[in-house]
Amino acid sequence: MGFIDEAEITVKSGDGGAGCVSFRRERSLPKGGPDGGDGGKGGNVVIKASRRLHSLYDLHSKILFKGQNGKPGRGNNRSGKKGKDIEILVPVGIMVRDQETGELLADLVYDNQHMILVEGGAGGKGNSHFVTAANRAPRFAQEGQKGTEKRLKLELKLVADIGIVGLPNTGKSTLLSRISHAHPKIDNYPFTTVAPNLGVMSFDDEQSLTVADIPGLVEGASSGKGLGHRFLQHIERTGFLLHVLDVNQPHSGDVVKDFSILRQELERFHPCLTEKDQVVVINKIDLKPFGKKSIQEICRSFHDLGHECLAISALTGQGVEELRQLLREKVIS
Numbered sequence: 001m002g003f004i005d006e007a008e009i010t011v012k013s014g015d016g017g018a019g020c021v022s023f024r025r026e027r028s029l030p031k032g033g034p035d036g037g038d039g040g041k042g043g044n045v046v047i048k049a050s051r052r053l054h055s056l057y058d059l060h061s062k063i064l065f066k067g068q069n070g071k072p073g074r075g076n077n078r079s080g081k082k083g084k085d086i087e088i089l090v091p092v093g094i095m096v097r098d099q100e101t102g103e104l105l106a107d108l109v110y111d112n113q114h115m116i117l118v119e120g121g122a123g124g125k126g127n128s129h130f131v132t133a134a135n136r137a138p139r140f141a142q143e144g145q146k147g148t149e150k151r152l153k154l155e156l157k158l159v160a161d162i163g164i165v166g167l168p169n170t171g172k173s174t175l176l177s178r179i180s181h182a183h184p185k186i187d188n189y190p191f192t193t194v195a196p197n198l199g200v201m202s203f204d205d206e207q208s209l210t211v212a213d214i215p216g217l218v219e220g221a222s223s224g225k226g227l228g229h230r231f232l233q234h235i236e237r238t239g240f241l242l243h244v245l246d247v248n249q250p251h252s253g254d255v256v257k258d259f260s261i262l263r264q265e266l267e268r269f270h271p272c273l274t275e276k277d278q279v280v281v282i283n284k285i286d287l288k289p290f291g292k293k294s295i296q297e298i299c300r301s302f303h304d305l306g307h308e309c310l311a312i313s314a315l316t317g318q319g320v321e322e323l324r325q326l327l328r329e330k331v332i333s
């Protein structure tokens with residue numbers, strides 16, 4: 001369903017460098033002791049989540065990620081250089097599984113979260129470590145440990161920052177297309193949206209937020225009406241909700257009542273959905289509000305109920321920039 005993106009990759013950590021067999025050679029010390037240094041550790045393969053990325057697209061061209069090998073140890077007790085780690089950058093919301101066993105190795109859910117997927121092999125010990133009373137001049141050193149190879153499956157379940165909810169035909173997809181670069185299908189009938197749409201809302205300073213627009217909800221969705229509750233799972237993990245209401249043609253004849261119908265359906269699905277931070281968005285203010293109340297009066301009714309409220313026209317763009325800035329303040333902080 002829309003949000004899921006998959007990739008298969010192979011990761012291999014670097015081999016450890018070999019330990020060195022060497023003896024001190026100095027004019028004053030013709031038979032110097034062993035001085036072979038240790039091999040360097042192999043590089044790790046690390047996975048890191050970044051909120052700047054939104055798809056696994058970049059990974060498709062690259063399928064092998066390899067940590068650098070450690071360098072061998074040298075004489076004079078000099079250790080070999082450690083192999084460099086390699087970092088795989090992925091979007092936030094990535095789950096990593098072992099391809100063979102299916103075991104979940106990582107679930108990266110916040111920005112900059114990272115973990116080692118395969119640890120580099122240990123460097124071998126140089127011959128100076130193996131001196132014993134019986135053998136003062138060991139002629140052997142340890143091999144470096146081999147790196148580990150794994151085949152992994154990456155699965156992206158985007159965790160949107162903001163979810164747009166509303167009754168059908170209120171302008172949710174129009175709003176998404178205004179505040180982000182997404183181009184969802186928009187039309188003047190209910191249930192135009194049949195699967196979630198996802199957009200990225202970016203700001204001048206390169207900050208960005210992901211927004212999910214889900215199909216319209218109707219009264220009785222919990223008993224299977226309309227498209228039901230099937231898509232609400234996608235906004236369960238969002239931190240913020242926008243309730244979009246149609247001020248021109250409210251379904252129940254009253255915008256405030258429409259809002260309570262919506263809240264009730266969300267509550268039935270999961271009470272956590274009504275506890276999220278949220279803003280009420282009164283849409284279609286380019287048209288005449290239904291009934292006698294003015295836009296200001298409608299907004300006041302929402303304020304009186306304790307909800308923040310913004311009046312916009314997703315079609316003409318009026319109030320949309322204010323909404324974007326409000327979201328930026330509330331969600332990026």
Ligand SMILES: Nc1nc2c(ncn2[C@@H]2O[C@H](COP(=O)(O)OP(=O)(O)OP(=O)(O)O)[C@@H](O)[C@H]2O)c(=O)[nH]1
Nearest residue numbers: 168169170171172173174187191192193216314315
């Ligand atoms: N006049 C006016 N029309 C709007 C506005 N916003 C959306 N519309 C119109 O309302 C209709 C429905 O818009 P959509 O964005 O598809 O609504 P939706 O909430 O996504 O609908 P579903 O996906 O079916 O639930 C379309 O004809 C839009 O052009 C607005 O601010 N003003």
Ligand SMILES: [Mg+2]
Nearest residue numbers: 172173192193
């Ligand atoms: Mg829609």
